[in-house]
Amino acid sequence: MEYVPILLLFVLGFGFAVFSVTIAEVTGPRRFNKAKQEGYECGIEPSPQPVVGGGRMPVAYYLTAMLFILFDIEMVFLYPFAVTADALGVFGLVEIVLFIATVAFAYAYVWRRGGLDWN
Amino acid sequence: MTVSVYEEIAFWILGPLSLAGALGMLFSRSAVHSALWLVLTMLSLGVLYMVQDAPFLGIVQIIVYTGAIMMLFLFVLMLAGRESSDSVVEVLRGQRIWASLLGIGLAGLVVAGVARSLGDVTPAGLDNPAANGSGGPGNVANIGQSLFTRYLFPFELTSALLITAAIGAMVLAYTRKQAKGGKNRQREMVNMRFRENTRPGALPGPGVFATADSVATPALLPDGSIAKESLSRIIETTPVTQIEEDEALADRHPDAHALTGAARDGDDGASIVASPASEERSE
């Protein structure tokens, strides 16, 4: 029941977006040619394989996504802690320092091995 | 336990949706489409949790699973490239047998857990202040209270799991090249560019004139001569002879009418004044 307003806004916003995206096919002129429908590569012939670097991307992106999961989970644990921190008192403080320190250990390891460096 | 009308409606919408997502994940051909179907399943599950009085769990499901884990999946799929197809060769021996055994085992565990919860467990309600004796207000506080007192040990173990994940990712992704002595980093490349002191900025773009709008058209300097840097050898459509001709022209023909064709034909040489700039360039 609480979520009905959110659902309404979702329907409005998403519906508007989908409607606009659909209507674009109708309202605009349709004068296609081969060059228009090719991928944009600054005027040179598009590469046949639509991925650069022999189809591979820098692995640093994978590492970033992995670290993101790590910190996302840490973040998600910190929220209920923040709500209950007053009730938990000193005990809670010790707990959360331990938790953050453990994750910080992983973080320091990744930093030292150069996992946070971009080039 | 009563089920409200809203909950029932939500279930009959979201249940089929999540099932459709799971089936779509199995049957779609492209790996990215599979991942997207899985996202649909995750989202539906998240909303189902929220409808069933577990807003924190539901929103965390969306943030962590759709936001982080599925994003990692997508990144990995894109790293592998769009055209790469699934390998059907078994890399690990007996992988399929083990996978099916473990899958069946997991399914058994889940079914057993669900069956037990339907039978002899009385639901306390996640929103109930007295659920775990915390007396705290609402769902999030209850979860916090349980997590940080009763389930403290599993919670701290999670951080150990996170360390394992980080180290595993590092070991997988780490290459020598990323350490020292490999490819130049952006910082070193900027330094190098300024050290060499030729042209720190971008090269001039192609010329766009009334006569041509091709990228192969050389740009002109203010005095009308051809800017040699604007001639690019990597444009496949330009014949090599054309580039050589243009380069030769750029070296010794600072003529305002270089592109009209007249100057190109009438190469009398009388009007050629070698400018200091063009001499420097030709060195």
Add this chain to the structure above:
Amino acid sequence: MSARELIANDPTWLSLVKAVLVFALLLVITILLIWFERRVLGRMQQRPGPNRVGPFGLLQTVADALKLAFKEDIRPKLADNWVYFLAPAISAGAAFLAFSVIPLGGQVNLFGYQTSLQLADMPVSLLVVLACSSVGVYGIVLGGWSSGSPYPLLGALRSAAQVISYEIAMGLSFVAVILFAGSLSTGDIVDAQGQGGVWYAFLLPVSFVIYVISMVGETNRAPFDLAEAESELIGGYHTEYSSIKFAMFFLGEYVNMVTVSAVATTLFLGGWHAPFWLGGVGGGVLNTGWWPLLWFLLKVVFMLFIFVWLRGALPRMRYDQFMKLGWKVLVPVNLVWIVAVVAVRTMRNTGVGTAQLLTIIGIVVVVVLAIVLLLPNRPAASDVEEVPVTGGDHPLPPLDLEVPKVPKRKPVAAAPAPELSAEEEGVPDGRA
């Protein structure tokens, strides 16, 4: 009554009215924001900005939007049909959804109902904002991937890596606020600031600064717009998009700007409460009725002005610098700050007096400083190829240069100018 209780009493039709109002408000703000940005940037760059369509050019955005609707909708041959179609809708839809939990004002009378000027509130509303932004990343990634062209894919990966990196800093900066408000509900957070009388921006300045930096990174705005640097690269993840589909990405970006500004207002700037120097006027009359909407909008406009100001003032960062700032500065500072805030708050709760608290903080600071000072310095790696700051090939004057006095000039009699050729006159370029 708290905002949640008020909203829970809303009948469905009232929720619908509110949803339509919020939706319309977002559209209108976006339209005005684009105009505002262009005018302010114009002012900063000594030019008028759009001033032709409507009074002060106000309708320029409307004209642009209408024009985009009648542009040709090009779909690249290699594009993945469904995903290419879905990506802009996800981008814009998620951006709209995030605004649903923002409190725009306090208790008002809307069509005979006592309700709160807020569409929805629940125990986890703050997380709805985070969830929407993590779903919004799909718009970027899928838009880039489905175009079937290398540049959008690269731009999408970079944008997405950037957004998720800064989402961490953003989410961590919420923690201290939640700690003080004791709730994840946006309505409660605003109430807590009203009752305490102190905005969290002043109470928790580190969190506020980190949030402001990460919100700029999160929305891909200058100086962090390096993945779609329009003046250096082509467009980034939306290179292959045209007509309304492109406009949807654009709309999503601007609605996101409004949303993160509204979140900043809610969490750190007291939400819809009147500025504290006006809070006492007339027994707090400025905090009742429809006045809060004014304060809320003013604060949002202030945050939006900061966005525009940053764009006008700062040069774009390099990608490695940007990621370094996110991962090596914002995240660790945030974690240390969270631990410090939790520690101080716990000590206050257990009855440690101010004097004792300050002493403990002083001891900790001294110990940390001592450790930092006692750690041996690592010898700086000698870089044989280091570029000298001065004395390189660039013509720089020596540091101890004495400027000679300018000799007095004699009035020159009108002598016939000697005929000098171009070279002799020292004109750098001898072309006549």
